[in-house]
Amino acid sequence: EAGVAQSPRYKIIEKRQSVAFWCNPISGHATLYWYQQILGQGPKLLIQFQNNGVVDDSQLPKDRFSAERLKGVDSTLKIQPAKLEDSAVYLCASSLGGQGYNEQFFGPGTRLTVL
Amino acid sequence: AQKVTQAQTEISVVEKEDVTLDCVYETRDTTYYLFWYKQPPSGELVFLIRRNSFDEQNEISGRYSWNFQKSTSSFNFTITASQVVDSAVYFCALRVYGGSQGNLIFGKGTKLSVKP
Numbered sequence: 001e002a003g004v005a006q007s008p009r010y011k012i013i014e015k016r017q018s019v020a021f022w023c024n025p026i027s028g029h030a031t032l033y034w035y036q037q038i039l040g041q042g043p044k045l046l047i048q049f050q051n052n053g054v055v056d057d058s059q060l061p062k063d064r065f066s067a068e069r070l071k072g073v074d075s076t077l078k079i080q081p082a083k084l085e086d087s088a089v090y091l092c093a094s095s096l097g098g099q100g101y102n103e104q105f106f107g108p109g110t111r112l113t114v115l
Numbered sequence: 116a117q118k119v120t121q122a123q124t125e126i127s128v129v130e131k132e133d134v135t136l137d138c139v140y141e142t143r144d145t146t147y148y149l150f151w152y153k154q155p156p157s158g159e160l161v162f163l164i165r166r167n168s169f170d171e172q173n174e175i176s177g178r179y180s181w182n183f184q185k186s187t188s189s190f191n192f193t194i195t196a197s198q199v200v201d202s203a204v205y206f207c208a209l210r211v212y213g214g215s216q217g218n219l220i221f222g223k224g225t226k227l228s229v230k231p
Contacts, residue, residue, distance in 0.1 A: 035219075040223065042119075042208070042221025042222050042223050048218070089158060091160065093160075101148055103165060104162075105162070106159055106160035106161075108157065108158050
């Protein structure tokens with residue numbers, strides 16, 4: 001079974017530029033998550049999708065971050081414009097469902113450096 | 116509010132030593148789930164174990180064992196006879212049961228270095 005795929009693996013941009021990350025979850029997984037992991041910390045949830053609908057985006061900085069999952073499969077996360085503090089690893093995860101007992105499977109992440 | 120505390124930032128051991136990683140959690144919910152994940156240098160989070168709040172039975176899987184104690188709100192992880200391949204950052208995480216929201220609350224992680 002293929003795992004969660006993410007691209008690119010690394011990205012370096014200047015502040016105020018835009019960037020987009022892509023995620024393809026495990027086939028059949030209805031729930032998709034984007035996490036932000038700042039160096040030295042645990043991942044923090046940015047947004048959760050159930051199929052193509054948003055379940056929780058309470059910690060997403062909506063003035064600069066946006067995400068979509070149009071067909072309920074793959075997803076993109078965009079930052080526009082980027083700030084220095086956005087330097088982090090962006091992890092995508094998926095699970096069969098959104099309930100607490102469902103195991104989340106994580107992708108390899110995209111490491112973003114904002115200069 | 117939910118919170119996970121991993122007080123040990125870094126641990127260094129010599130191969131074959133036993134090591135315990137501590138995890139203390141806070142939640143007012145009575146139904147919740149606890150997880151341990153391993154994050155090797157490649158960056159991918161690897162699931163190790165899930166425990167629900169009604170199951171305090173300790174679990175052993177090979178060289179790994181977990182001790183869940185609701186009385187002290189702890190969910191500690193022990194690696195017996197550590198190996199160099201165990202070197203990674205280990206995260207403890209908490210997730211409450213409610214509804215369809217799946218917010219995993221992670222601790223800050225413990226970096227384990229196993230030296231040959």
